[in-house]
Amino acid sequence: MKTEFTDVSETQKTVTIEIDSSVVDAEIDRVAQGYKKVKVPGFRPGKVPATIIKKRFREQILHEVMHGLIPRAMEEALQERGIEPIDTPNVRDVALQEGQPLRFTAAIETVPAFDPGDLSTLTGTRTPVAITEEAIDQTFQRLRERAAKFEPVEGRPSTDGDTVVVDLVRQDTSGPDRHDGVSIEIGSKANPPGFDENLIGLSPGDEKTFTIHFPEDYTVAEMANTDVTYSVTAKEIRRRVLPELDDEFAKDVGAFDSIAALREQIRTDLQAEADENSTRQLRGEILKQLSERITFDLPTSLTEREIDRRLEEFARQLMQQNVDPRQAGIDWAQFREAQREPARASVASALVLDEIARREGLTVTEQEVDQEIERFATRAGRTPAALRAQFEKEGGIGRLVAGLRREKAIDLALSRARIS
Numbered sequence: 448m449k450t451e452f453t454d455v456s457e458t459q460k461t462v463t464i465e466i467d468s469s470v471v472d473a474e475i476d477r478v479a480q481g482y483k484k485v486k487v488p489g490f491r492p493g494k495v496p497a498t499i500i501k502k503r504f505r506e507q508i509l510h511e512v513m514h515g516l517i518p519r520a521m522e523e524a525l526q527e528r529g530i531e532p533i534d535t536p537n538v539r540d541v542a543l544q545e546g547q548p549l550r551f552t553a554a555i556e557t558v559p560a561f562d563p564g565d566l567s568t569l570t571g572t573r574t575p576v577a578i579t580e581e582a583i584d585q586t587f588q589r590l591r592e593r594a595a596k597f598e599p600v601e602g603r604p605s606t607d608g609d610t611v612v613v614d615l616v617r618q619d620t621s622g623p624d625r626h627d628g629v630s631i632e633i634g635s636k637a638n639p640p641g642f643d644e645n646l647i648g649l650s651p652g653d654e655k656t657f658t659i660h661f662p663e664d665y666t667v668a669e670m671a672n673t674d675v676t677y678s679v680t681a682k683e684i685r686r687r688v689l690p691e692l693d694d695e696f697a698k699d700v701g702a703f704d705s706i707a708a709l710r711e712q713i714r715t716d717l718q719a720e721a722d723e724n725s726t727r728q729l730r731g732e733i734l735k736q737l738s739e740r741i742t743f744d745l746p747t748s749l750t751e752r753e754i755d756r757r758l759e760e761f762a763r764q765l766m767q768q769n770v771d772p773r774q775a776g777i778d779w780a781q782f783r784e785a786q787r788e789p790a791r792a793s794v795a796s797a798l799v800l801d802e803i804a805r806r807e808g809l810t811v812t813e814q815e816v817d818q819e820i821e822r823f824a825t826r827a828g829r830t831p832a833a834l835r836a837q838f839e840k841e842g843g844i845g846r847l848v849a850g851l852r853r854e855k856a857i858d859l860a861l862s863r864a865r866i867s
Contacts (some may be wrong), residue, residue, distance in 0.1 A: 475508060591689045592689065611683075658676050816844070
């Protein structure tokens with residue numbers, strides 16, 4: 448076999464391979480043997496001459512020969528040269544016929560050898576965060592609001608902060624739009640400008656019609672500088688009542704004996720969240736420095752693959768929010784281009800982490816894989832066995848192992864970096 452490599456760039460190569468005609472003819476004869484029992488008019492099964500078989504089934508035989516010889520030849524050529532492709536080589540210009548060598552060319556993307564550098568020269572800052580009493584009080588307030596109850600109001604008209612239950616007809620240029628039993632909190636930021644003052648002073652049974660003009664700079668573009676008429680019939684007035692911050696409230700929130708115990712748990716949770724954010728920021732600093740140690744142009748396929756992953760993840764998030772990505776009004780071409788630089792940084796840092804893992808001999812045990820699958824399964828509400836089966840079916844175990852190995856690499860980098 449003859450091979451000729453050409454360096455197009457540091458990450459792109461082409462190879463021209465020629466397989467000797469004797470190897471080609473032997474493979475053609477071997478494949479043709481499998482057609483001997485095929486029924487051919489005028490011949491008994493198994494008695495069809497090889498020349499007839501090769502002529503009658505020429506295209507099928509040559510197709511099988513190509514798919515048998517080319518992958519083996521590619522693998523041998525790459526191993527001999529010590530090249531690890533990052534994607535399936537793009538084979539083209541195949542020339543194959545009996546009695547002639549098999550020639551073809553393949554384009555290959557690869558990552559050149561590089562040195563990830565001295566990890567002790569990495570620097571980062573871990574910002575200590577002290578949890579203030581104000582932050583704890585704000586959390587208490589959110590818990591109170593979440594546990595608030597709505598009680599009916601009697602003997603007075605609606606006022607600021609009340610929730611008015613109304614039957615509502617909305618009228619614009621497109622026609623009337625009716626909604627019954629709508630709860631509207633007076634003073635809510637979601638209300639249109641000028642809407643609140645028209646609801647103040649209503650009592651159950653009152654009817655009111657008013658027109659709202661939406662300003663030119665209104666956030667919803669299609670409603671900007673338009674007039675909308677509302678007709679409302681007040682049905683009920685309610686007032687949100689917040690619970691008292693006492694031991695009973697703590698027991699309702701969770702397994703806490705007292706408000707003091709709940710306060711201490713809030714402090715612990717806020718501190719853990721702050722520490723996690725600080726660690727995430729520190730990891731980002733280290734990953735940025737590692738990505739900058741890549742001095743060659745990144746393989747195009749890796750960047751495009753990372754951009755695809757980011758788009759798929761964003762689309763999945765939209766669907767989880769019951770938003771159809773096709774109807775979200777997003778310029779996907781522009782969004783895709785906006786992901787290019789962060790995708791490149793992500794690919795670069797992943798390559799450096801892979802090289803650190805290789806250089807340091809970092810490995811992932813089967814037990815660690817099982818633990819990671821169990822963690823994913825718990826979060827997804829599934830059994831570990833079912834999730835593992837899905838990973839194996841979709842080829843996800845390799846990605847899982849790669850992710851765990853990179854986590855070990857970043858942990859190693861953090862342990863050797865100078866952190867202030």
